Amino acid sequence: MREKVNIVWLKRDLRLKDHLPLKTAIEQGAQTLLVYIFEPSVIADPHYDIRHWRFVYQSLMDINMQLEKYKAKVYCFYNEVSEVFDHLTELFDVSTVYSYMETGLRVTYNRDKVFSSYCQKHNIQWSEYQQNGVERRRRNRKDWSKAWHRFMELPLDDPDWSLFRPPTDGLERLKERIPDEITINDDSFQIGGETKAWSYLFSFFNGRAKSYSFDISKPLKSRKSCSRLSPYIAWGNLSIRQVYQEYCKAVQVRPYNKALHNFASRLRWHCHFIQKFEMEDAMEFRNINRGFNAIKRNINEAYFHAWQYGKTGYPLVDACMRCLIQTGYINFRMRAMTLSFLTQHLWQDWKEGAVWLAKQFLDFEPGIHYPQVQMQAGVTGINTVRIYNPVKQSKENDADGSFIKTYVPELESLPIECIHEPWLMTPMEQGFYGVNIGKDYPLPIIDLKEAGREARDKIWSMQKDPAVRIEAQRILKRHTTHNRKV
Ligand SMILES: Cc1cc2nc3c(=O)[nH]c(=O)nc-3n(C[C@H](O)[C@H](O)[C@H](O)COP(=O)(O)OP(=O)(O)OC[C@H]3O[C@@H](n4cnc5c(N)ncnc54)[C@H](O)[C@@H]3O)c2cc1C
Numbered sequence: 001m002r003e004k005v006n007i008v009w010l011k012r013d014l015r016l017k018d019h020l021p022l023k024t025a026i027e028q029g030a031q032t033l034l035v036y037i038f039e040p041s042v043i044a045d046p047h048y049d050i051r052h053w054r055f056v057y058q059s060l061m062d063i064n065m066q067l068e069k070y071k072a073k074v075y076c077f078y079n080e081v082s083e084v085f086d087h088l089t090e091l092f093d094v095s096t097v098y099s100y101m102e103t104g105l106r107v108t109y110n111r112d113k114v115f116s117s118y119c120q121k122h123n124i125q126w127s128e129y130q131q132n133g134v135e136r137r138r139r140n141r142k143d144w145s146k147a148w149h150r151f152m153e154l155p156l157d158d159p160d161w162s163l164f165r166p167p168t169d170g171l172e173r174l175k176e177r178i179p180d181e182i183t184i185n186d187d188s189f190q191i192g193g194e195t196k197a198w199s200y201l202f203s204f205f206n207g208r209a210k211s212y213s214f215d216i217s218k219p220l221k222s223r224k225s226c227s228r229l230s231p232y233i234a235w236g237n238l239s240i241r242q243v244y245q246e247y248c249k250a251v252q253v254r255p256y257n258k259a260l261h262n263f264a265s266r267l268r269w270h271c272h273f274i275q276k277f278e279m280e281d282a283m284e285f286r287n288i289n290r291g292f293n294a295i296k297r298n299i300n301e302a303y304f305h306a307w308q309y310g311k312t313g314y315p316l317v318d319a320c321m322r323c324l325i326q327t328g329y330i331n332f333r334m335r336a337m338t339l340s341f342l343t344q345h346l347w348q349d350w351k352e353g354a355v356w357l358a359k360q361f362l363d364f365e366p367g368i369h370y371p372q373v374q375m376q377a378g379v380t381g382i383n384t385v386r387i388y389n390p391v392k393q394s395k396e397n398d399a400d401g402s403f404i405k406t407y408v409p410e411l412e413s414l415p416i417e418c419i420h421e422p423w424l425m426t427p428m429e430q431g432f433y434g435v436n437i438g439k440d441y442p443l444p445i446i447d448l449k450e451a452g453r454e455a456r457d458k459i460w461s462m463q464k465d466p467a468v469r470i471e472a473q474r475i476l477k478r479h480t481t482h483n484r485k486v
Contacts (some may be wrong), residue, residue, distance in 0.1 A: 002093040005031040005167050009099040010074060013131065013236035014059035015194050016066055016159070020129045021098035023159040031167045033092070034067075034074040036060055037084050038178065045107045047358040047366070051328055053182045055192035055362060059237055062193025072166050078177040081111060082118050091170040094124050100131040100236075103278040103367045106285075132240040133271045134278055134367070141275075141481040148271055152244040189328045189362055190231050197232035201243065204229070205250040205260070212259040217396075219320065220403040222331035227263060230363030231328075233270065240267050274367030276479050283370045285351070288475060289381040291468030295458065297349045306445050307342050308356055310408070313444035315419060316394035317341050319407035326407070328362030333397065335361075336376045337388040343377040344387045344455035345446055350377035378459045381472035382480070385459050387452050394420040410441040 006025045013019060014036075025032045036056070043053060064073045077084045088094055097119065102108055119126040130136065133151040138144070190196070204227040215225035232238045244267050251260045277283060287293055305311075309325070310318035320334045330338070335357070342353045354373040358364045378385035398404055401419035405412045411419060413433045418425050423437050423444055430436055437443060462468055 002091065003031060003167050003169050004095055005033050005092040006096045006098065007088065007094055008032060008034050009097055010034060010036045010060075011099060011102055011236075012104075012234065013100045013239075014056065014063065014192070015197075015237050015239070016063055016161075017194075018156040018158060018239040018242050020157040021100055021127070023157045024127070024129075025096070025098045026159045026161070026164050028096075029163065029165070030095070031165050033088075033167055034063075034072065035084070035088070036074050036076045037081055038076065038078045038182065039080055039111065040078070041080060041111070042107055045105065046355050047105060047364060049359045050181060051186070051189055051362055052364065053179075054184065054186065055189070055231060055235055057178065057182045058185070058192035058196075059194070059235055062195050062237075066194070070161055070164050070166075072164060075171075075174050076176050076178050078179055081115050085115075085118060085122070085124075087175060089122060089124075091173055092167060094122075096125040096127055098127050099129075101128045101134075101136055103134055103274050103281075105366050106281070109281065131236075132274070134274045136278065138275065138279055140478055144272075144275065145268070145481055148268060152241050152267075154241070156239075156241060156245065188326055190228065192231065192235060192237065194232075194237045197229070197237035200228050200232060201238065201246060205246060205254065209250075209254070209259050209263065210256045212256075213262050216262075216331065217333035218403075219316070219323070219331060219334050219398055220406070222333075223329070226331055228329070230365075234363040234365040240270060243267060270365075270368060273371045274365070276371045277367035279478065283374060284366070287379040288371075288374050289379055289468055289471040291381060291465055291471045292379040292462060294465070294467070295379075295462060297343070297347055300346070300348065303346045303445060304342075304348055304352060306442070307338075307346060307348075307353070311442050312341070312346075313423065313442040314341070314390045314394075314448070315401075315404045315408055315411055315422065316390045316398060319398075319404045322407040323403075324357070324360040328360060333388075333393070335372070336386070337390060337393050339373055339376040340386065340388045341390055344459070345448065345451040347451070347455060350374065350379065353377075380475065381463060381468045382475050385456075385463070387456055389448065389452065391420055391448065408441070410435060 006028060008022050008025045016022065038053065042048065060074050060076060067073050102112065116126060133148040135147070208225055211221070211225040215221035229238065229243060233240060233243065244264065247260060247264050247267070251257045254260060280288060307321065310321035312318055317338055320330050320338050324330055339350070339353060339357065342348050343350050350373050354370065358369055374380055375383050394404070401416055404419055411422060413435060414422060418429065418433070422435065422441060425437060435441060
């Protein structure tokens with residue numbers, strides 16, 4: 001006879017504390033199996049890269065290390081969810097599956113629909129829980145902020161591990177599999193797992209946060225002064241509530257509490273954006289403001305390729321794009337600038353850019369990513385459109401050119417006065433510094449002033465378009481908390 005078990009299906013919630021599905025399952029007192037599924041269809045989705053799955057693997061190994069003392073582990077599979085459950089139900093009498101709700105891409109939404117029918121057919125109960133203050137089936141933002149604060153202040157859902165009971169039979173017949181490529185460490189990226197997450201959190205609150213507000217927009221300094229918690233939050237090594245509650249303790253005792261307040265607002269933004277995507281996930285495919293569908297963007301493969309690989313001739317844009325490929329991280333201002341450069345100056349569609357950036361961001365979080373991309377591309381109709389000038393950003397935020405020199409080594413020999421606009425160097429200067437602009441490093445692919453002016457004219461004239469304004473009213477009503485005007 002098959003043993004009755006409950007299953008905790010881990011997804012983007014790779015931690016052992018503040019975990020309601022785990023807590024509920026364990027405290028039911030029944031045998032519990034922890035499962036992670038590497039799904040080929042999700043892995044193949046173009047938003048994802050091997051860097052993401054390595055981070056997930058590292059997080060799972062960290063969990064397993066912590067579970068050794070309970071003689072337990074997470075069982076890992078490589079197959080589609082229904083196939084894995086076919087295997088599990090062969091070995092066990094699966095009664096309930098516990099998981100968090102996922103506000104994800106269409107690929108995981110469709111997977112969840114299929115799994116829901118699977119559960120009905122096989123008489124399995126699927127209990128899903130709300131994560132990070134993001135609510136399902138909300139129709140507007142009335143009292144959303146209050147509800148968010150209430151959720152953040154609730155006690156943490158820490159499971160009582162002394163009650164944990166693994167299955168006693170059938171475990172040895174589980175056919176686990178993790179593709180080899182996923183198990184390789186690459187320390188150019190942040191390493192996944194709760195242990196690392198907490199050490200980033202403490203080093204931030206205990207000191208790094210001091211210069212948070214000064215360095216937040218600087219591409220190099222922000223790498224140390226920002227929390228760098230984003231991949232740990234995105235993959236659930238930390239819940240927003242854990243971070244928020246640690247912030248509440250830190251702010252009592254740290255002299256730099258203004259920086260900590262600035263940081264805390266971003267924790268709310270995190271959920272605010274995901275809530276938006278939860279309520280309008282078609283944003284993955286189309287402008288949230290349909291009025292902007294009338295704008296036609298060119299497709300220029302050469303421009304797109306130059307942007308992707310950091311060969312636009314604008315040093316700060318190029319440094320950012322190359323840094324992303326190498327490390328999976330750039331700060332907020334640089335994300336906004338690179339996206340604005342693609343969609344405004346190069347006048348390319350945001351969709352392909354969104355997918356490319358998602359693939360590079362180790363912290364890719366669909367619910368933040370798509371609303372941010374659309375905001376920076378200027379297609380919401382409710383936000384002020386900001387077209388970032390990469391030369392101005394470079395002079396202000398990488399004044400000594402050290403970020404550029406790190407990621408664009410062709411320009412390493414240039415003095416500060418040439419690094420931000422190398423195309424202005426005379427042939428004699430180029431000879432002197434040993435850099436031939438147009439050969440060793442590209443000439444700018446567009447004229448910044450002209451492209452910026454054209455984009456501004458087009459976008460701003462669209463803001464007045466009646467179709468854009470009608471949609472803007474709809475967006476305000478659905479997605480904002482107070483009576484904002486366009
Ligand atoms: C085009 C674009 C795409 C983005 N895509 C993502 C994404 O896929 N995943 C992601 O986590 N962030 C995304 N962001 C938001 C932001 O850039 C990152 O969260 C931040 O840079 C992460 O660094 P940090 O952890 O050091 O941030 P900190 O400044 O230390 O902030 C702490 C946490 O607050 C949240 N946060 C910070 N800034 C924002 C913001 N503007 N909006 C929402 N939440 C925020 C994040 O969870 C972050 O980890 C995007 C921004 C832009 C402009």
